Amino acid sequence: MTWLILVAGVAALAMTAGLRRYALARSLLDIPNARSSHTLPTPRGGGLAFVVCFLVGALGLGWAGAVAPPVLVGLLGAGSLVAVIGFMDDHGHIAARWRLLGHFLAAAWGLYWLGGMPPVMVLGWSLDGAWLGGLFGVLYLVWLLNLYNFMDGIDGIASLEAICVCLGGCLLYWLGGYPQATWLPLLLAATVAGFLFWNFPPARIFMGDAGSGFLGIMLGLMALQATWINPLLFWGWLILLGVFVVDATFTLLRRLLRGERIYEAHRSHAYQYAVRQHGSHRPVSLAVAAINLGWLLPVALAVVAFGLDGATGTLVAYFPLTMLAIKYHAGKRE
Template identity: 60%
Template sequence: MLWLIVAAFVVAFGLTAVLRRYALRRQLLDMPNGRSSHVVPTPRGGGVAIVAVVVALLPVLWLYEAVNASLVWALFGAGLAVALLGFADDHGHIAARWRLLGHFVAAMWAMFWLGGLPALTLFGITLEPGWLGNLLGLLFLVWMLNLYNFMDGIDGLASVEAIGVCLGVLVCYALAASSDGARQGDVELLLAAAVAGFCCWNFPRARIFMGDAGSGFLGIVLGILALGAAWVAPQLLWSWLILLGVFIVDATFTLLRRLLRGEAVYQAHRSHAYQAAARRFGRHVPVTVAVGLINVGWLLPWAAWVASGGVEGATALVIAYLPLLCLCIRFHAGAAEANT
């Protein structure tokens, strides 16, 4: 399957270049404003390259029996729907309520093909989620695709996160070694390669932004893969949640603090911890690199330990998230703009 991974990288790289020229010709630019983290007009919509490559090659993985049909339908239907909605929003504003409705429909499609949630262990207690688990899974997918959009605000961050998480779970899959011999990791490798092709244009200096199509697609696809992994080995869901910790903690902490202050959820802002850190350092690169190092040096060891069965998932997640929460507090995530 090496040829497929190489093809994904090369095609995503080339297609991103084509999309950049298209965005410049159509004047699809993100213009700097008081709530931006960039200072020059930059083309957007490059994430369509990721979407196109993954959607086109998913059926190839299925033909090679590298992924089951149910997961393909969940990823293909939900991912494409979210990407199309994001693409339309990139070209012309769509009201938040209609975007949110589309997100829930896509998440319901995914939950149908995934078959809900399997039994999970929480602090040593095995739970049968039932309908409540399906609802939580639905909310998780909707939150994942939105938080990924929120966290796609500085050069390379969303790309580095996706690549790091996808490669990290390969380690976790190897350690989990499912008893039924289920094959895992090919979709994650494909996704990482496609994102890497795009990332060459997005980091260390962004010559094109991902756009809502790409960020929403990445968010829901990563969420679906996390829930799908739980059916193979329940502890892998905790491993996924740990690996996604930087994005989950920053976005959730910031949202909750803004909600408590009565601010509109979809109002543009730059009060996330990563945005405050970028302003503090005066550059995007140190923050993106720091996130990559946190993923590898802190979150991956905990995720791997959970996957191997060495520590209970929920306990490890709490421990892994605590320093991330401290960073959010340190950088005043969610604070009023004047105080960030």
């Protein structure tokens, strides 16, 4: 199955090149405005490449028996719906309420086929109530896919985050004794890596809402799938996602407290202030990757491999991220 992963990555690389030529020919460009973090018109919609390649590759993994059919139905159904909604929004405009309705339907579909919300241990207590757990699971998925869209604002950051989280998740599976679970995150990492060749700063194409929303829902569902394997893996994945979770949540809460419309475009995330302070996208995106691999992955390993309490490990992992969010003025009015 390794060959399937490699082929999917190369296919995403080639398909992104084709989408870039198509976008340039049709003038499908992201034009900079006062709320943008880029300065040059750039083709958009390249995320469709890794969406298609991942979905086809996942079917191949299912055919080979590496992914259980219910998991496959859940991920493909939820991911396809979110990608279609994002694609339509990329090429026109869908009212926020209809986008959100579609996101909730996708989340509910994926959660249902995964078997519902798995039990999660919090400081020794199990959160496994059917209705409460299901509500938490859907809200978690909807928030994750939207925060991924919020955080896709500079070159390479969303791609690098997805690759780091997926490879980190694979390491958690391997060390935890679940190597059979590595195929889906490996496939997602490979297809996004093919896209990253074109998206690395300075980006030659953007992924668009179709790509960012798809990554958010896929990573969320993979985290819940991991929780059914071992409840500690939920905390491991949540820790790995820490940079995006902390920046987006801190920024959202600060804007909500001021009474701002949270779906209005803005440039008040910590990573956006960091770009303006450091003058370039590349060091900020690379710093996110370094934090993922140098800080969050070791803490996640401490939880999964060495028995550190999951909630405690998450608090430890998130504390310096919160300090960084404050340092870089996350959520501060522009």
